[in-house]
Structure formats: structure tokens, C-alpha cells
Amino acid sequence: MNQENPFIFLIDTVFSIYIAIMLLRFILQQVGADFYNPVSQFIVKATQPLVGVARRFIPSVKKIDTATLALVLALILIKMMLLFSIAGFPIDGLQLLIKALYDLVSLTFDIFIIALFVQAILSWVNPDPYHPVTSLLRSLTYPVLRPVQKYVPPMGCIDLSTLVALIGLMFIKRIVLSLFQVL
Numbered sequence: 001m002n003q004e005n006p007f008i009f010l011i012d013t014v015f016s017i018y019i020a021i022m023l024l025r026f027i028l029q030q031v032g033a034d035f036y037n038p039v040s041q042f043i044v045k046a047t048q049p050l051v052g053v054a055r056r057f058i059p060s061v062k063k064i065d066t067a068t069l070a071l072v073l074a075l076i077l078i079k080m081m082l083l084f085s086i087a088g089f090p091i092d093g094l095q096l097l098i099k100a101l102y103d104l105v106s107l108t109f110d111i112f113i114i115a116l117f118v119q120a121i122l123s124w125v126n127p128d129p130y131h132p133v134t135s136l137l138r139s140l141t142y143p144v145l146r147p148v149q150k151y152v153p154p155m156g157c158i159d160l161s162t163l164v165a166l167i168g169l170m171f172i173k174r175i176v177l178s179l180f181q182v183l
Contacts, residue, residue: 007086015079019072022047023107026068033139038132047071076100102180109173113166115140120162144169 025043033040047068054067077100084091119137127134141162148168149161 005086008083011079011082011086015075015082018046019075019079020107020111022050022068022075023072023104024111025051026065026072027108027111028136028140029065029068030063031139031143033136037136039136073100073104076103098180102177105176105180106173109169109176112141112144113169113173116144116162116166116169120166123162141165 021043025047028040028043035041035044050071051065051068054071058067058070060066077096080096080100080103081091084096115137119134119141122134122137129135129138144165145161148165149159152161152164154161
């Protein structure tokens with residue numbers, strides 16, 4: 001797509017930020033993050049107008065907030081349709097759906113990778129364990145780090161589990177996304 005077009009830049013940026021916040025809401029619900037955390041409160045308030053409407057029509061399945069997940073996918077599809085229309089590319093429904101699923105999976109991995117990376121950097125400066133961001137990062141990364149820490153114990157004062165988890169997530173992300181190339 002033509003990256004020089006300011007409308008493409010604006011639409012891509014605004015949609016991407018909101019999609020990331022919406023997906024983060026979904027992930028934080030799944031990992032059981034603290035709802036009363038100020039960062040969580042911001043995410044909920046920023047996404048509630050759309051999620052509130054969607055929940056009227058899309059029920060949750062067990063503990064999975066399908067309304068939020070459906071909204072993430074719908075926003076990705078809308079973003080791509082707008083970008084393709086502005087760029088003058090033809091829109092193929094099946095290819096659009098495959099690309100949207102690819103973007104959803106990629107963004108999900110990216111959120112965990114970025115959270116692990118930020119948590120690793122914060123560990124170097126000994127952050128306040130009660131700071132809202134630190135608490136939220138711990139909640140977000142715990143499901144990824146817990147299984148790794150069973151097999152990679154700390155070596156002296158150095159914990160390599162975050163590095164192993166990062167490498168593992170990047171590896172798995174490449175494998176999963178390569179499956180989309182088959183489609």
C-alpha cells in the first residue's frame with residue numbers, strides 16, 4: 001500500500017492503537033488481571049462503548065468474552081477494508097478474512113512478547129512491585145513464564161526464564177504465522 005498517503009497513515013495508526021487496546025482487554029480478562037488496576041480501568045473505559053453494545057448481541061462462551069474478541073476481528077476487518085479502498089486495491093472477502101486472522105494472531109503474540117520484554121527491562125531497575133504497570137505486566141506474563149520457570153530455574157541471581165520465554169514465543173509465532181502462508 002502507498003505509505004505516503006496521510007489518510008492511510010492516520011487510519012492505520014488510529015485503528016491499530018484501538019485494536020491493540022481492545023485485544024489487551026480480552027487478554028487481561030483471560031489471564032485474570034486485576035480489574036481495579038488503574039491501567040485496567042483505562043482499558044475498560046476506552047473499550048466499553050463498543051464492548052457494551054456488542055455484549056447485547058454476542059454472549060460469552062464459558063469464560064471467554066466472545067463479544068470483545070469478535071470486536072477485535074471486526075475492527076481489523078474494517079481497518080483493512082478502509083486501507084484497501086483508499087489504496088485502490090480490490091477486496092477479496094476470503095483473503096481479507098485470512099489476513100485479518102493473521103493480524104489477530106500476530107498481534108496477540110506481539111502483546112505477550114512486548115510485555116515480557118518490558119518486564120525484563122523493568123527488572124533491571126528494580127521497579128516498585130505495587131506500581132499498576134508492574135502488577136499488570138506480572139499478571140499478563142505469568143501464564144507464559146510459569147511453565148518456563150518449572151524447567152529453567154534461576155542460576156544464581158540471574159533468571160533466564162524470561163529470555164527463554166521470549167525466544168520460545170518468537171519461535172512459536174513464526175511457526176503459527178507460517179501456517180497462514182499455506183492458505
